[in-house]
Amino acid sequence: MLQKISGSSFLLLALISLIILFSNLGGIPLLDPDEPVYAQTPKEMLQSADLISPRIYGEFWYDKPPMYYWLVAGAYQLFGVNEFAARFPSALLGLITVLYIYVMGTRFFGERAGFFSALILVTSIEFFYLGKAAVTDITLTLCLTIALLSFIDKKYYLFYIFAGLATVTKGPVGVLFPGAIIVLYIALTQRWTELKSMKLPAGIFIYAAVALPWYVIMYQLHGAAFIDTFIGFHNVTRFTSPEHPEGVLWYYFIPVLLLGFFPWSAVMLQAAWSSLTSSNRGFSKLAFLNIWAWFIFLFFTVSRTKLVSYILPMYPPLAMIVGWYIATLLERRTKRGQTAWAAALLVLGLLLTGVCILGSREMPQLMWGAYAAAVVFGLIAVLGSYWLWKNEIKRVLGLQIAAMAVFSVIFVTMLLPAVEQYFSSQQFAKEFQAKYDGNSPVYVVKFLRPGLAFYADFYGTEIESNWGDAPLLAEVVEKEKKENRKAYFIIQQMQYKKLSAEHQQELQVLVKVADSMVLLKE
Structure with a gap:
């Protein structure tokens, strides 16, 4: 018999989640480099009156599909162009994710387990941190969560819709993750008849209707440049080649998970073990949740590019497993x-x-x-x-x-x-504006460029391709010396220290805020 949600529990959960996710949401400047990218892109899309083609620094930008950009553009229309608006979609969708986990956890395992699962999710460090950040990860996590829980709940049309929305949020992983997880589940549990009940022909049509229009329009507008950059570099290359070589460690996500899921990481492994070894009526659902969570963990462990936020989609199923386990402990009084x-x-x-x-x-x-x-x-x-x-x-x-x-x-x-x-870069950008002559060329390292664009409405010319790299900077300094013209350089202290003593003497330090510097070559 399905249990009903409790109105008092729902309100209490919503109140706790609002405090956690919305406290001081707009009070902190955007954090370099990712947040300014996701704030600046919809800003430029609105300025250009083009909500189809993402753009940044005045150029087309094929890094991510447009879902989060659209959400932020809508928030800008409501709240103005500011930090609160840039983060509002993540916080709102984070709240929806938590409440949805409560509803589905109650449906699957009982009201107590559902309530615990939702509280566990919203109080885990990585979830509430990314829920307050202007990045795509919460949006993807919500879409994958609704899609995969809809599959296990046999609401297949809803599954196809949200798999499509996940694809418009972050590309091929929106369909590859659900597809791989479902195939693994069916293969391991030998439930091959499930494929017949999934309404695949209609589902493929629904998925395509949701996911493909933007991709088709982008290909018509930009041709091979879009396919080569978006699919080739931002998906295939990032999986096979490290974007951040310092993060290529096989155990990278172990400490990330231990810290990110704290304090519940202290009980997650025994909860997972118990969910797979205890005989109970919810075994098939618990097995599916485990496959979902650990597939994502292993996928990104194998991936050559690793970022802390990548494993966030494993947190909802993991929270449900731990919520079920703690509710079981209370019931059994053991x-x-x-x-x-x-x-x-x-x-x-x-x-x-x-x-x-x-x-x-x-x-x-x-x-x-x-x-x-x-x-x-x-x-x-x-x-x-x-x-x-x-x-x-x-x-x-x-x-x-x-x-x-x-x-x-x-x-x-x-x-x-x-x-x-x-x-x-907020304070740094203000001080740069006060010092800049308005005419001379400005060269900006990649890390600082998004923040400079958002806070100073200034793009400059990018001069760095590798983290901490100085040779490219030295080459540009030499080029400006030969042309004998005034130029500004916006860099971090790590690049400045790698310059030769001769180059350091030729550059005047105009601004220094923390590790960011504005240098002037007269």
Whole structure:
């Protein structure tokens, strides 16, 4: 018998999620380099009155499909061009994702498990961080979540619609991920008759009607340049070749998951194990959730390009698995597995406490925020592990949810504001505008260019292709010397240090904000 959602639980969940996802949403400048890209592109699309072809720096931009750009463009129309509007779609869709997990978790495993699953999702560090960021990951995660849960709920038309929307959000992964996960599930459970009930002919038509129009129009407008850049580089090349060589480590996503899913990472493995080994009526759904979560983890582990945000789509199924497990522990009133949970929570919590304290010593401006975060993580570690040992699971749940809600506010009101000048070009762009003569050429390293474009409405000429690279900068300095003309260089301190002493002497430091510099060659 299907259980109904609780109105009081729904309202409480919505209130907690609103606090976590919307606190100080527009109070922090956009963080380089990704947020300014996703804020500047829809800004230029509106300025050019062209909502089909994404563009940045006055040129067409084939990096991502347009879904998030469209959402931000709509938010700009409502709220103006600002940080709040750029982040609003992520926060809103993050809220919808949490509430949807509650509804579907209740439908699959009961109201308590659904409520726990949603709270676990919204209080995990990576989810609420990306839910407050102007990037595409929350949008993709919502589309994949609705698509895959619709499949397991046998609502196949809804599956095809949201697989199509995922494809308009982030490209081929929108259909490849659901397709691979479903095929793996069917193969491992031997449910081949499922393919007959999926209404494939009608489904392919629905998917194509949602996903393909933008791609067809873009190909008609831009031809091979669109296909070669979007499919060739931004999908195939990024999977087979590292965009960030320093991140090519096979274990890269292990610490990312342990930190990103904290504090629930302390119990995720035993929850996954229990969901696959315990005999229960929801086994097929739990097996599907495990295939979904761990497929995404392994896919990006194999991928040559690795970014922290890539594994976010595994968080909703993982939250449902952990929510089911904790609800099961409460129902069975057993201590089995709680010792391991307590030990892992103590170790991870104390590690994060130590990181906060050390961080405050390295960056004194973080001191009060870091100490506040250390108290939060210390309480989770010590009090949480003690209550687990005493079999007080409800207290542990309340502690972790309240503590992570508090940490989410500390993060955006104390930690980020203390160091925003190191991660945002807002102040730097203002000082550049005050110093620039308005005529001379300006060369900008790739990392700083999106923020400069958003905050100063200035594009400059890009001079860097590799992280920390200085030879290209030196070549441009030499070129300007030969032409004997005035030029500005917007770089980071790491590039400046790699210049020769001769080049450093030839360049006057006009502006220095944190690690960003404006240099002038007279």
